[in-house]
Amino acid sequence: MxxxxxxxxxxxxxxxxxxxxxxxxxxxxxxxxxxxxxxxxxxxxxxxxxxxxxxxxxxxxxxxxxxxxxxxxxxxxxxxxxxxxxxxxQNIRSQIREQLDFASILYHKGLYKQSLKILDKAKDVAIQNEEKNLAFEIVELEKIIEAQYITRSINTRADELTIQAKELSSLNVIASKLSNLSLQLYSTILKTGYVKSKDESEEVKRYFRARLPKYKIQQLGFREKLWLYNANLWYNFLLQDFKNCYKYASKWVDLFYENPNMIQLNPVFFLKGNNYLLESIFFMRNKPKFLEVFEQFKSAIQDSSFPKDENIQSISFLYSNFHDINKHFIDGSFKEGLDLIPKIEKTLTQYRTKIDEHHKMIFYYKFASLHFGAGNNKECIKYLDKIISNKSLSMREDLLCFSRVLNLVAHYEAGLDYHLDSLLRSTYKFLIKMNDLHEVQKEMIKFIKGLQDIYPHELKNAFINLHATLKQFEDHPFERRAFLYLDIISWLESKINRKPVDQIIQTKYAEIWSKKLS
Known part of the structure; x- marks a missing residue:
């Protein structure tokens, strides 16, 4: 078979x-x-x-x-x-486990002092490298040997092991609670995306406060701080608080630069921290800072000392290319970004067994958005169809929804309006099913549906009216998420002013930064 x-x-x-x-x-x-x-x-x-x-x-x-x-x-x-x-x-973890296995063998052979000697050295290495779970396991074996056999160790040995076990256990509990909280928040954003209502926002806040363990930052080690920043990052992403996302992503990345040996031991977390830092800067639309951090990130992963296994290479490929595309979204340089698409697609086939379907679809959404911004609407539709036609796809609900909304707009722009009615109906049904029919989507669907009844000379006023309606949602805490995926406001301004959408975005970006620099 x-x-x-x-x-x-x-x-x-x-x-x-x-x-x-x-x-x-x-x-x-x-x-x-x-x-x-x-x-x-x-x-x-x-x-x-x-x-x-x-x-x-x-x-x-x-x-x-x-x-x-x-x-x-x-x-x-x-x-x-x-x-x-x-x-x-082989890394520090495997070396510690190997020493633990050797000590266990010696223990079962009755060579207790030799076993304790190996365990004591392995424990020091584990604690130095923030491997507290392994350190706790070593202490527990030390306790068994000390409790069952007369080893004539130092008089204070029992107290020393008891205190060590208690301290390690306490920190492991904090790390476990923080990692559980982080995982649950990450799962939420993967499934549903950003919060969509005040009720959802309050629910996330209650959930976070109830599960955040009590801690004193000065008592936390590398691992506990890593999970603390991770949990806070996802919490703020859900709430679309990108300034605090930047704050905690910066703390996360700085933690690695302050402890460079941890980059070797935890390269995946180093990559993820940089990814979220770049993502938060992207949402803040700060291209100079984005490019600065991106160059630092690329320099780090290209360094000869950076780990190079298959998993790390595939993750590095993902993040490097995601942000290579994102830099063109910040200032509207879509046409420049188009050259990236064939290069990424070619390399994507090499990682087909390493990159999951979800991340492939994110690439397709980014490709579609680049083409839309560059005015290539038929190419945009081609990539969106890869997402929409994938019936078994497990992907963020908000991206699935906005793929369909962008598909509607691209069909209109491409003049492919002969089956617009069926697209409208299917999009409307999908948004209802996903419980994602909010004001911005409602207004967009209503507008496109009514286009067939508008005379050509009335089009400009129709665009102006929709622009005025949507503009009020641009800073709305729960409606503004629509503009993170699709810059409808700039598209409408392009229709009103009869200019390409990329030119509108480039002009707006230049105006914003000229004000900040003045």
Whole structure:
């Protein structure tokens, strides 16, 4: 049976580098009996094929159908063991765990002093590197050894271990509560996007206050501060308080620059912190600051000392390209940004197994928005259709909704109004279903629906009236989110003044910054 490259074993083999494949074969070949084993032959077959097909495997005669599941499972495990032994996959955490395993073996052999010596060194390393969960696990094993056996340790040993366990446990509880809170807030924004009403806003505030643990900032270590800034960041993103988003994203990134060794140990969090910092600056429309931070970010990830595994490379690709596009949205330089699209699409295929569908669709929305801003409405529709036609998509509801609203506007602009009625009906039904039919969307749909009854010489006044109606929502705490996804105000001004939308945005941006600099 063909599984179209979705088989876990096949994906793992295809993710291996040449050196990792070579190491696996050396690892397997260390025992002569493995040289012609079923699982090694299966590895060689899957390594050479472009897609996973069980029919091809069975026809090869390597393994019988009844044996296939067990051989695959064994091969999967052996590859992971081989990867674990690879120096490129070893870090402080794996080294501490290895020492903990060694100490456990010595403990079970009755070599208690040797076990305690290893544990004491491993604990120091864990605490220095903010691995408090591992440090707590080490202390608990130390307590077991001290409690069960006469080790003639120092007299104050019991008190010392008790205090250490209590302090580590307290900090681990705070970190756990903060990470839980952060995850729940992140889940909310992924599902629904920004708050849409006063009730939602109050609910988020109550939720946050009820679950934020009590703490003293001076007593928190790196890990606790990281989760604290993370939780506050998502809280403020939900409320669209971008100044506070910038505040906590800055604290997050600065925390890494103050503790550079943590970049090596937690590179993903370093990348995410920079991503949110750039996103908050983007929403504040401060391009000079955006470019400054973006250059610093690119310099950091291009440094030879920065970790380079597959996961980090795919995340770096995502964030670098998201913000490469975003910089053109700030000042309306859409046409300049169009060159990025084919380059990103080409590289996107290389990361097809690493980047989830949600992030691919965000790329498509950004591509569509670039084309809309540049006046290429048919190209805009092409990318929006990739989102709208994806029925199994699990994506932020607000992006799904605004994809449809932008699709309506792009169809109107492209002169493709022969099935505008059906688009209006489907968009209206979708927004109702998503409970996302708010004033801005209502006014947009009502306007487009009424266009067929407006004479050409009345169009300008119709645009002026809609502009006046929507302008009052531009700073509304819950309606303004519509303008974060689609600058309807600038589009209307382009229609009123008969100028391209990018020219309108560029002029407005220049005026804003000339006032700030004067």
């Amino acid at each position: 063909t599984k179209n490259q979705k088989d876990n074993l096949f994906l793992l083999i295809k993710s291996l580098s040449k050196s990792e494949k070579r190491q696996f074969k050396l690892y397997v070949g260390r025992l002569g009996v493995n040289s012609d084993s079923k699982y090694l032959n299966l590895f060689n077959l899957l390594d050479k094929t472009d897609s996973y097909d069980e029919i091809v495997i069975l026809k090869s005669g390597i393994v019988k159908k009844q044996q296939l599941a067990n051989v695959k499972s064994h091969l999967y495990k052996q590859i992971l063991i081989s990867l674990k032994l690879n120096p490129s996959h």
